Amino acid sequence: MPPHYWSFHNNILFDWVGNFLFRGGICLWSASYPGNVASVKSGVTSSSFGAFPRGSSGHWILVDVLRGSSPELVSALCWKPDGRYLASASCNGQSFTIWDVSQGLGTPIRRGLSSISLVRWSPSGDYFLTAKFDGTFHLWETNTWTSEPWSSSNGYVTGANWDPEGRVALLSFSNSTTLGSVHFSSKP
Secondary structure: OOOEEEEEEOOEEEEEEOOOOOOOEEEEEEEEEOOEOOOOOOOOOOOEEEEOOOOOOOEEEEEEEEEOOOOOOOOEEEEOOOOOEEEEEOOOOOOEEEEEOOOOEEEEEOEOEOOEEEEEEOOOOOEEEEEEOOOEEEEEEOOOOEEEEEEOOOOOEEEEEEOOOOOEEEEEEOOOOOOEEEEOOOOO
């Protein structure tokens, strides 16, 4: 059985799987329990799994599958903090995609990027970070989707996080025990 990778946001659980059927797809699952029945998008064959802890009658329902135009394996995901958009990327692809989850529509951004290993929104959503396996990373301003490329001699970015105001991005690298940081003096 292929591996599943899970994350949870705003009562929606998502996973991406490495098998042929879901290659290039993202499964969106919703909590369904008495008083909160999950709504399945038209055209999606729903399935469910697992009960909630302590014997509750809730379970997870497949409510949507987001599929891109290419059969790339999704290798990185991150919700925008307001929960409206989901970013996905592939280590095999030439772009990353911003999904409007409520519409089920994905917009590929910046053809020409490749081997994206990590994506992260800033807390305000004003900035977005993409990292690649070659040691480069891009910091994007999300109003115009313009970016600044950065590089590291300490290997590729293995982790990234933002401070609560979105003014500092803290980065870890594959060949270093030292953390890096990028500071922003103002919002875009």
